[in-house]
Amino acid sequence: MPKPLAPMYSPARRHRLFTPANLRSSALPAALVMLMLLGATLARIGAQTGHAALYAADRRQAMTEADASRFAGAGVLMCYSDFGTLERAAAAWLIGTHDLVVMNAHNFVDRRLAPTHPVTNCFFRIAGGDYYFDEDSLRIGASVESKALHITDDWALLRLLQPTPQTVKPQPAPDASDIATGARFKVVMVLPAGHSNSRLAATTESCDVYRVDEPSEGHTRRVRHDCNDGYGGSGSGLFTEDGRLIAMHSASLDMNQKRPFDIETHFGSALLFEGELAEAIRDAASKPR
Structure with a gap:
């Protein structure tokens, strides 16, 4: 599921409605009705696209500090876009040891295995710390003979230049x-x-x-x-x-x-x-x- 490098969440924009002084009072009720209908339509569209659950049942909950302790190694792949903005690109996991991270290969290659985003444009964020990758350590699941990336080989391993502190526990x-x-x-x-x-x-x-x-x-x-x-x-x-x-x-x-x-x-x-x-x-x- 390649993620377009665009801001995941757009800041909420607030608009003020300026009513000209010479607007006739008789037009106000109709204008208000139109605004209410437009607002309801936009809210419905937003619920169906930007923040709706993918399936009819929605059981999502905010991740807590207790969850972070229980599910060790949970981190975020942070990447810079072509416009220089820093974005949350995907989930990533500190795994097996303090300097090894696993994530999806499609963060760096497309379905045809063509490179898309260099490792040097990204880093690993976990427990409030940022850690950079050894770009030469990248290994992806697809073999050298492969012509496409499939679900079951859509994985990548990267080493960190510096290991995380002992207090940051990797996933076994x-x-x-x-x-x-x-x-x-x-x-x-x-x-x-x-x-x-x-x-x-x-x-x-x-x-x-x-x-x-x-x-x-x-x-x-x-x-x-x-x-x-x-x-x-x-x-x-x-x-x-x-x-x-x-x-x-x-x-x-x-x-x-x-x-x-x-x-x-x-x-x-x-x-x-x-x-x-x-x-x-x-x-x-x-x-x-």
């Missing part, structure tokens, strides 16, 4: 290989970077995985879920109810369409932490810099 190296193909179960989606369909800066939500697909060539499976998200929600984590990270959100079909979940046409896609992704994290975390 995850492994979701025990999740059964075809399974349906409840999860908690953690969105540390928020997204365009919510006014909240960061959210959590109790939602459902409806199906775990067959494994891909990289031995990584896609899960289909009904967790609400939007542009900027890429990289958000899916946790089991007991707090174990099992998957990373990548994309949704039919963005911004507030209608019931449909497993074939209107669902969210995430990749499980297994196969080559889990191996890459374990390997990187075990090697000193």
Whole structure:
């Protein structure tokens, strides 16, 4: 789900209505009715697009300090746009060790694997601190023979130039290989970077995985879920109810369409932490810099 590098939230603009002194009083009731109708229409449009839930059920809650402690490693990929503005690009996770970050590959390449945004235009923000990447450490899930980026290889690993303090806890190296193909179960989606369909800066939500697909060539499976998200929600984590990270959100079909979940046409896609992704994290975390 590539995110256009544009401000996720536009500042609210307030306008004053100036009424000319010579406006006839008889025109005021009609003008007021028109303004009320226009306001109702704009409010309805805004609810359906900018801040509406992706699905009919909306169980999102603001992320709390307790959530930040429970879901360790939750951070934000911050990037500069072509216009020089700093923006929250996506979710990212400190994982396995204090200088390793996992996120979606589509933050840096497009679907055809062509580079889009340089690593040097971005940094990692967590627990109030900013940390820059070693640009030469970028590794993405797609193999050198690939011609396109798919959900199950839409991952990237980057090393930080400086590790985070010991007080900033990384997420333990995850492994979701025990999740059964075809399974349906409840999860908690953690969105540390928020997204365009919510006014909240960061959210959590109790939602459902409806199906775990067959494994891909990289031995990584896609899960289909009904967790609400939007542009900027890429990289958000899916946790089991007991707090174990099992998957990373990548994309949704039919963005911004507030209608019931449909497993074939209107669902969210995430990749499980297994196969080559889990191996890459374990390997990187075990090697000193």
